Amino acid sequence: MTAGEVTQPKPQGFRIQDLPGKIWSNYVLRRIVRALVIIWLITTIIFFVIRLMPGNAFDLMVADMVVNRNMTEDEAKIRASSLLRINFNRPIGEQYLEYMSNLAKGDLGYSFINNNRTVQELLAQKLPWTLFSVGTSLMISFTLGMLLGMIAAYKRGSWLDHLITNFAAAMDAIPQYIYAIVLVLLLGVIWKIMPVMDMKGVLSPGIKPGFTFEFIWDALMHLRVPAFVYVLSTVGNWALSMKSSTLSTLGEDYVTVARARGLSDSRIITSYVGRNASLPLVTALALSVGFALGGSVVIESVFNYPGIGLELSKSLSNRDYPMLQGIFLITTTSVIFTNLIADLIYGWLDPRIRIAGGE
């Protein structure tokens, strides 16, 4: 370009080649695209990883028939072939493309081990029970943990602080299955407070699902012990996190100023300390809600609770690939999208995050 030439301004308007840049420069779209890519990536990894597990549904079905149904191996193979008309020897790439193509259409396929039932149908049956059990337990645990954590922080150094902190640390250290087994033995076998079968399943015989008092009451009764186990095993973590967060908040200048202004302790706790200290925990709660959709494998298995976690365990042991893929997809998606929502809210609350992310 010579000194005398005048630079012509580029024509304004939409150009297809600018689309990726435009999408990327938009905070919301960027987060959504990133979430979709991560879901694809994880879905792909899961597709291949579960096929690397030794044995497949056919092998396991044959083994089961030989061992448990007194069939010869040849008979078992004939029967399994007629039941599972699936060619496990198809090229893996072909299977993958077919899976992704159907996934794009919202078709998760049919479960190998559940007669004539789609994965969507099964997930729709299991998910409400998982949301009911894990959701209820999570809310109780979260609320209780926040309360205990705040009390411990506010009464720091007192006997109450030591009691709560040690209790929370101990609760947090014990695995869920220990709680579950010990509670079943204590309540059902040693103290005989509650029949073992009343701790299991979701409903008593003869109770029909519906919005009736009888149904809701019975479902809550069956949830008592599993929910108690969930709360016991998670409340410690919430309490310790809340205590830590509250302690750091208590040292902030605005709390000192509030005290100097003569505000009451209850006002300071609720309006100044509690709200600010709970912010980091809300993010953790969002993540937990996402994971909640995956259910609790241990609790649901011990208490025979027909949620996603129990189905995951059964699908894994039967190498039910479509069901496994469906469960992992729903868990992945829920975790990523709860994260996404948290990101979007943070971006909305704090514009600096949006700008920094776009650079």
Place this chain on the structure above:
Amino acid sequence: MSKYFKLVSIVLIFAFVLAACQPATPEPTKAAEPTKAAAVEPTKAPEPTKAPEATKAPEATAVPEPTKAPEPVAMPEGVKNIVTLKLKEGLKWSDGTDVEAKDLLGVLNIAWARNEAIWTYIKDVVVVDKTTLQIFVSTPGSRAMRLILRGYVPQPYSLYGKWFDQFAEFRAKGVKTDAEEVKKAVDDLLAFRPEKLVVYGPYNIDPAQVTEQQVILTKNKTGFNADKIGFDQIITFYGETNETIPLVLSGQIDYSTHGYTPANVTSFTELPNIKIVRGPTGTGPGLWFNESMPPFDKVEVRQAFAYIVDREEVAMVAMGESGVAVEFMVGFPDPLVKNWLSDELVAKLNPYKKDWAKAEELLTTAGLKKVAGVWQTADGKVWEPEVQVPGDFQDWLGAAQNTVDQLNQFGIKAKIQTFPSSERAVRQKEGKYQILVDIAIRENYPHPQAAYAYVLMPPRNDPDNAEAKGFNFPWKQIGPDGKEVNIKELINAAVVGFDVEPQKPMIEALAYVFNTQLPTLPLFHRFSNDPVDMTSRVTGWRDFSDPIYMNNQGSDNYIAIQFIGGELQPNDANTAKAFQTSWPYYQPPKGDYNYFTTNTLTWLDPVATASLYPPLTWFMWDSEEYVPLILESIEIK
């Protein structure tokens, strides 16, 4: 964020959108259709529960013995025997219709459409009259008899008549089972979802009382023997082994068939009301020696292992009192020996009692040497044989660990290697092991040949196969008379015919070869350890010394026989008059009321299953005889 990531992201999204907009492609759901086609093997559901005549022990002599030589009679072409089955008069379905021969014929026609094994032994089935059926047998034998008398039970024409007729018509027209119309009809049958069962047994499932945690069966007052059984209901609690332990401990289970560990059994027996029944399961593990891997091609080495390993110790470590060491070392379960082997042959058998001096002598003969207490191969390297075992089979793992410990004490630096049980089939076939722990004795039908057919035949042993030889034990061996025998031919011939007498010399030859050559080293018989609550709710249990407890726990269950026979009764404390048991049944919504599907709810614990559809006969394992239950008579020509 890199440009590449942006680009990949956008491309992926477009790809998804395009894929979603495409017309329907062959769906993977098609691939999964088989789940719908899933069907239960008729042999399985009915099996667990046969009972003797009401209120008394089965009398094996009441009926012509199927194992006796049939009378000679003119046969249609290709038919060797005709088995005539006559049902008892007066049997009623729970919908009020009569149980007839056509109900059993229909079930066999469905078995034909599904290529079930029974049709490799039979040529035709016809109804003679309302309660009589004739089965034309082309390949008679113990397996065929087992399938005929224990494999199938009638199902109601009122429910499945459409398919009974369809398959009868296909068969009459000579349609092949791989024809599309047959497959379509089978799929149609398997997609059928009746709302409840129609049964002829004394109990039926109440669909309103089926939940994730229990299935309740209520009395079917017109059912078989219903007037002789005092219980109003059977409650089957859901659970795998671990889930049922608290139920047993809290006194809520009258009888259970789960595979409890020795530690579980110890805790059960501390309760005064619980006793443990130990019935044969018909299987037991052992060591498989891969003869493609020297020095296991030398018989002296295999025999040395038999002298080194104390089988009683292995059994006790692995199963406690429910593990019984193998005594006769003939490759099939010890209880069958008395009926199948002559005293003369038994006297020739080597019992391989623990004898380390003998083992040292044999290993030295095989070219191995002991240096500073450690055995070395001929080339002077420390001998470190590897014992592979499915790590998820607890009793096998315990057996393997104890075996390795004993070998190490002897000076053989053996080591253990675990793998997932789902890989068993591949390892067996391809012989990817030196020593493998797997099933060494087995009787999935009551005949010694069943064990040999499983262990010594392809794919587990296939010496002629260049690529996958299994454990590579040669077909040609030396029999008891010093002459060469072909064990593959012997195994195939040893089960042909209803008359077992001609089969015994072949079984003897195989037993001798096995005992002298030890292609595998059987360790112990696996007995069940079923907890029985003797006093809480139920009375009338037979004494545990009764021969009925020699029955196979899974297929001719001793408690089911007592229950269906009306021997067991509720006691005064049992106000609900309930018999309580447990089983990992197919929970709702998975379980269904179609008898022929894989997920059928008719597959319950042995007591409940037999209470829905009592079997044609029971097989009494001690006397090796079939005893009719809902049959009036069995005739073989």
